Amino acid sequence: MWGFELLLPILLVFKGTWAQWNVWMPRDISTMTNSCVVIPCTFMYPSGVRPYRGIHGIWYFGQPYPQFFPPVVFKSRTDIVHESYKGRTKLLGDLQQRNCTLQINNIGIEHSGRYYFRADLGGTNIFTYPDFSEVKVLDQPIIELPEEIISNQSLEVTCYAPDNCPDMSPEVNWMNTEYLPNLQFSSEYLVESTTAVMSTTITFTPTHKHNGKLLGCKVQYPNTTYIYERIIALDVKYAPRAVEVNVSTDVMEGSMVILHCLVDSNPPSRISWVMLDTELQAETSLNSSLVIESIESGQEGVYTCVADNGYGTMNRSLYLAVKYPPREPLVNESSTVVEGSNLHLHCRTQGNPVPTLTWLKDGNLVGNIIAEEHSVLEIEDITYEGDGEYRCLAENEHGRASSVINITVEFAPVFLLESKCMAVREGIQCVCVASGNPEPAIEFHLPDLNVTINETESRFNYYTHSDGYVATSMIKLKDKPASGLNVLCTMTNIYGTETVRLELQQERKYILAVIIGTIGGVAVIGFIIAAVRYISRKNQKENANPGQDLTLKLESPALFYSAVKKEKPSLRKKVLKTELLGTKFNSILEEPSTGEDSDYQNIVSFSDVDINYASLEFSCIRPKEASAKTDDTSDYTEIKSK
């Protein structure tokens, strides 16, 4: 094969002439250092040439022509050769037979290169053949691998050692093969033309485990100390076979989150992080970290690390749960409803974990506590007591949030028990107290006199005061009726009207007398005296009060009553307060005085000292007979007018 390839151009060159100068020698020939090489060689010369005194030959190294002074490797006419070939070269062939075969012993790396033959037939018939043999001197065997080693595919690896030295035959062996599975060996002696190689091939199926593992080939010449080794590292390509990511975890909203992905593949994979079909980042590496500076609740979800290195793809996912305190609940707007309505109050929030929702009315728990993001508080047939502040409270382990709905209930007027008429020194005072929303308007009717007294008809001593949903109105009749009193109070708002008949509490003195008479004892009397003194002092103080002016303006100090706090109380409190207000009215209405009313007034004044006692006294022990029912109109004929 070598010969054909090399001879062809030469034949073409000399085609058409009968003369032929040509040579045959291997184009390439290898050997191991310290061994030898035999370059097979034959040559031709034109048949017309007659060698003169025999055929001689010269082997040159590097250059074909003497004018370049190439090192002489061998010369048949003399023994003079270049220093580096002294004692190393021997012509095996017989030049007369046109056999120029050369042996070079104890060869070294420095002897690698081109060798040219020059035929010397005497006279002017000296010819250097342009063809050469390139000698490669190796210090390691040659290992032949496929360009790409892919895991789980059968692999053949061959180790070659040239065998071009007849004196020494190499032995080729594999090393470090213990870890290879199902290894098969085959040795082969290959001759190509006249150059030869000794080879040993191993066949196995590598896996990812063999990536990076070392494999060696050793060439030895028996009975010498020459050993040549080559070690290679296996580069086994394999698809991603393991992708490791963090375990699914909980993180707090706003925190910095770092997710790691480690991939086992060869070559390194393109690692990408994918969430909801969106690639967040990608890099080609053995690992990849996804950094989220401040995670938001919307970033909760499945994170997938996808590794792809061209040999395959693999992915691994994790779930990132983002915890956060409840959001401020969304609730209905504050509204005003009519008594008897049905209400559905909605509360909606978000939180992780799912918050519990609690409804509070004026600070007290109402309804059920539920662990959902949506809660409805159903109020059927709401009464005035349903009026107030409804708070939806959302709580989870990370915090709480709440929102308020103010529900205002409108209701028809309700008559309060404090409404009554009382005898005072200058006559009769009638108080009418009503609750209602909108605030009711109060009118007094004196049917016996055919008179109606209200705010607009201010001819009479009509005073009115309102406190939220409670209206208090008062009239004063100049004369005490001798008997019987017929006063009607009408309270009106858009939802209704209620009329009650006011009773005269005339018998209080009598009741007191009975109480005192019954209990008796110095202690009680002493207590009462002390109380009277206390009240007197208190009243003196009150007289020094700026309110005094107002009192005077009102003409009747008895009709002054202090302003009531503006804050909107709960209805229950309101009722209690109304009771208080009633007693206050009483105490204020009564002028501090001596005489027959004093006992009564003293007791009234107790309300300032002990509210409960006062309430008890006026609200509960009121005797039935106290009702002022009489047809006699003559007792109070004069209505004081302004």
Ligand SMILES: *[C@@H]1O[C@H](CO)[C@@H](O)[C@H](O)[C@H]1NC(C)=O
């Ligand atoms: C040339 O000489 C060598 C060594 O004697 C021999 O082995 C080889 O066969 C010869 N070649 C030819 C073509 O005769």
Ligand SMILES: *[C@@H]1O[C@H](CO)[C@@H](O)[C@H](O)[C@H]1NC(C)=O
């Ligand atoms: C090596 O030497 C031993 C004895 O010295 C001899 O028997 C054997 O044939 C030699 N082997 C080779 C390949 O020269």
Ligand SMILES: *[C@@H]1O[C@H](CO)[C@@H](O)[C@H](O)[C@H]1NC(C)=O
């Ligand atoms: C993921 O794992 C790495 C260490 O393997 C750790 O530093 C990191 O905080 C983890 N990320 C989360 C969100 O747990």
Ligand SMILES: *[C@@H]1O[C@H](CO)[C@@H](O)[C@H](O)[C@H]1NC(C)=O
């Ligand atoms: C990730 O890869 C880088 C280089 O790409 C390396 O320096 C680092 O040690 C690797 N980290 C881990 C956890 O393997």
Ligand SMILES: *[C@@H]1O[C@H](CO)[C@@H](O)[C@H](O)[C@H]1NC(C)=O
């Ligand atoms: C992850 O791998 C599965 C199959 O193993 C595939 O169905 C899925 O599409 C992959 N996910 C991504 C994000 O590549």
Ligand SMILES: *[C@@H]1O[C@H](CO)[C@@H](O)[C@H](O)[C@H]1NC(C)=O
């Ligand atoms: C509160 O809002 C919901 C809708 O979010 C509505 O269905 C419901 O009727 C509202 N309730 C009131 C009392 O307005």
Ligand SMILES: *[C@@H]1O[C@H](CO)[C@@H](O)[C@H](O)[C@H]1NC(C)=O
């Ligand atoms: C509810 O009423 C309170 C007091 O009356 C008030 O401070 C608050 O702003 C009101 N809230 C709403 C949502 O109307």
Ligand SMILES: *[C@@H]1O[C@H](CO)[C@@H](O)[C@H](O)[C@H]1NC(C)=O
């Ligand atoms: C009351 O007065 C009205 C007119 O103001 C009159 O029509 C009516 O008859 C009177 N009723 C009585 C009982 O006096």
Ligand SMILES: *[C@@H]1O[C@H](CO)[C@@H](O)[C@H](O)[C@H]1NC(C)=O
């Ligand atoms: C007061 O009474 C008169 C006559 O009865 C009436 O016309 C007027 O509307 C009443 N005013 C109020 C505020 O009710």
